[in-house]
Amino acid sequence: MLNSAEENWSALVPSGTEAFFFSSLSSTNECATSLAQKGEKGPLWILAGSQSAGRGRRGRQWTSYQGNFFGSLLLRPSMKASDCAALPFAVALAIRDALIDCGVRESSIQCKWPNDILIDGCKVSGVLIESAMKADHSLEYLVIGIGVNLTHSPQETKFDAVCLKQKGIEISVKEFTRFLSLQCEAYLQQWINKQDEAIYASWSAVGWGLGQKRLIRTATETFTGVIQRLGVDGGLIVMLDDGREKCIYAGDVFPPNKS
Numbered sequence: 001m002l003n004s005a006e007e008n009w010s011a012l013v014p015s016g017t018e019a020f021f022f023s024s025l026s027s028t029n030e031c032a033t034s035l036a037q038k039g040e041k042g043p044l045w046i047l048a049g050s051q052s053a054g055r056g057r058r059g060r061q062w063t064s065y066q067g068n069f070f071g072s073l074l075l076r077p078s079m080k081a082s083d084c085a086a087l088p089f090a091v092a093l094a095i096r097d098a099l100i101d102c103g104v105r106e107s108s109i110q111c112k113w114p115n116d117i118l119i120d121g122c123k124v125s126g127v128l129i130e131s132a133m134k135a136d137h138s139l140e141y142l143v144i145g146i147g148v149n150l151t152h153s154p155q156e157t158k159f160d161a162v163c164l165k166q167k168g169i170e171i172s173v174k175e176f177t178r179f180l181s182l183q184c185e186a187y188l189q190q191w192i193n194k195q196d197e198a199i200y201a202s203w204s205a206v207g208w209g210l211g212q213k214r215l216i217r218t219a220t221e222t223f224t225g226v227i228q229r230l231g232v233d234g235g236l237i238v239m240l241d242d243g244r245e246k247c248i249y250a251g252d253v254f255p256p257n258k259s
């Protein structure tokens with residue numbers, strides 16, 4: 001499959017990591033997963049100019065117009081699946097710093113639980129992490145899929161979207177790959193070194209809605225509550241309107257007045 005890549009972008013990413021660009025793929029996560037299942041070792045970035053079946057979190061589609069960034073990083077870290085709680089937040093922080101490298105105003109970028117990135121309250125990036133485990137519950141492989149709106153902001157989404165171009169920043173997929181791959185390397189090293197507390201603290205300093213009322217939608221319920229903090233296991237602790245605390249592990253967070 002890598003033979004059919006249009007360009008080898010390995011010189012753009014940190015040494016020891018390979019990167020291949022395809023002008024179009026169904027999904028970079030699907031491609032990276034299929035390579036992992038065939039024994040590809042990584043670390044490897046799979047990048048695409050567009051995706052015909054981009055995957056979002058919770059079974060959603062990810063609209064994938066040419067000009068935006070679509071990339072998946074395949075890794076085989078020697079970690080237990082139970083060590084992954086801080087991973088989504090490390091990835092979100094890496095994307096945030098890559099956006100700062102591109103010239104986005106630092107104070108305008110926030111991280112929305114679990115791993116969306118917002119600029120001025122609108123979604124600019126989403127992350128889909130997929131993995132497989134060995135029988136002993138250690139990780140077999142990890143695929144970290146990242147989408148970033150560089151030139152288009154799809155409006156058919158649950159959350160208002162924005163792109164860098166709307167903020168006056170023009171950056172190519174290639175340039176963004178360079179920034180993002182460097183930041184991912186740094187933050188993933190922090191995660192591999194088990195610096196979860198530092199990751200949680202950095203994320204919490206730029207977390208969207210902390211201390212504020214938000215609407216939460218899980219697969220089974222919708223409720224409002226005041227976001228308190230991250231739990232040690234990466235869950236989001238919310239104080240319900242009746243004063244009880246509840247921790248959620250999968251779901252979406254919206255402004256409190258969202259219909």
Ligand SMILES: O=C(O)CCCC[C@@H]1SC[C@@H]2NC(=O)N[C@@H]21
Pocket residue numbers: 026027028029030051053054055056057058060062069070071072116125126127128145146147148
């Ligand atoms: O729902 C979300 O917010 C997560 C979206 C993740 C999209 C990226 S684009 C690159 C990678 N390949 C995919 O099919 N999905 C992820």
